[in-house]
Amino acid sequence: MSSAEAFYASVRAELDAIREAGLYKSERIIATPQGAVVRTADQREVINLCANNYLGLSSDPRVLEAAHEALRTHGYGMSSVRFICGTQDVHKELEARLARFLGTEDTILYGSAFDANGGLFETLLGAEDAVISDALNHASIIDGIRLSKARRYRYDHNDLDDLRTQLAQAAADGARHKLVFTDGVFSMDGTVARLDEIRAICDEYGALLGIDECHASGFMGARGRGTHEARGVFGKIDIITGTLGKALGGASGGFTSGRREVVELLRQRSRPYLFSNTVAPAIVGGSLKVLDILEASTELRDRLERNTAFFRAGLGKLGFDIKPGDHPIIPIMVYDAERAQALAQRLLELGVYVVGFFFPVVPRGQARIRVQMSASHDEATLQRALDAFAQAGRELELI
């Protein structure tokens, strides 16, 4: 066998091993736009409980119209990175509007939140500095930190005593700048970071605080501004990263928001910004409309909150093992990867689209179904979903 053939054989062997371990992820084909109900490629209508479409804006006619309008007025794409010839008025407008919405001074757009996190730490921190991060932070934060030369400290998930310990260690090690970084909301559990306490601890140790708001921007807090609003520290976060690909419209694009000088330095040095294309004008136009909608009324986040309370209560009454909380992410614990897949499969047959999550997306032995609520669901639809959960749960002896 040539060495190239040996390589392809080893790739196939690895795929087989993934399948045998029950860890293979299949992608379902959706034949409609994103929504509360979608049709799969085999023509079945299913209730969608696994999109990050928290506010139902990904098919909102007002957002679509704004995107169409931007397409007409600003073109399909810029064929450029921002600093060469990829910046239009709408890009600057969106950055200013996001800063206002998030309570910061300025914002820089990226092609994705993954890029925002990937280009953050390396740009801002050097070998003399320390980054202290939650053990369960999102993969993009972990990768972003890996790219930087800063010393790395990790505190046990949501364990603020350990955060103190790690901050004290970073100080003892002589760190110049210290940056604590955490998901605002942890996507696999729906856990909401205790930012008020974390802010106080950071202040004690003279540390900066950064948060990733991908599962929070648009609906957490009374005005939907995010976890910082929900935890009473709006305006007190040093760095916020987030996505336009979830609650804020669902297309794609990400951002980093914070102090003016931080954003200015990112524009000069952040590699995913310097070397990757501009966010498409249609997405920028749609995102501006999203902010108009969210600043004018809290109706959507209020509806999301009601749906979440309804569904959490319903699952609890049925006897499912759900992680407590009030976030629209509702993890239904199954623990075993194959059983989680079986539950998802049975629910799909019953007309409910959910996905099993298992290693490496969550730790081994922690497999689950992650249900996500949306403002686009109505109570009757959610009740039908609960009925399907009741049937599948009994069949698989989970309840």
Ligand SMILES: *Cc1c(COP(=O)(O)O)cnc(C)c1O
């Ligand atoms: C989804 C997500 C990202 C990535 O967002 P994209 O814009 O899709 O790249 C980053 N961080 C967290 C916490 C996320 O949930």
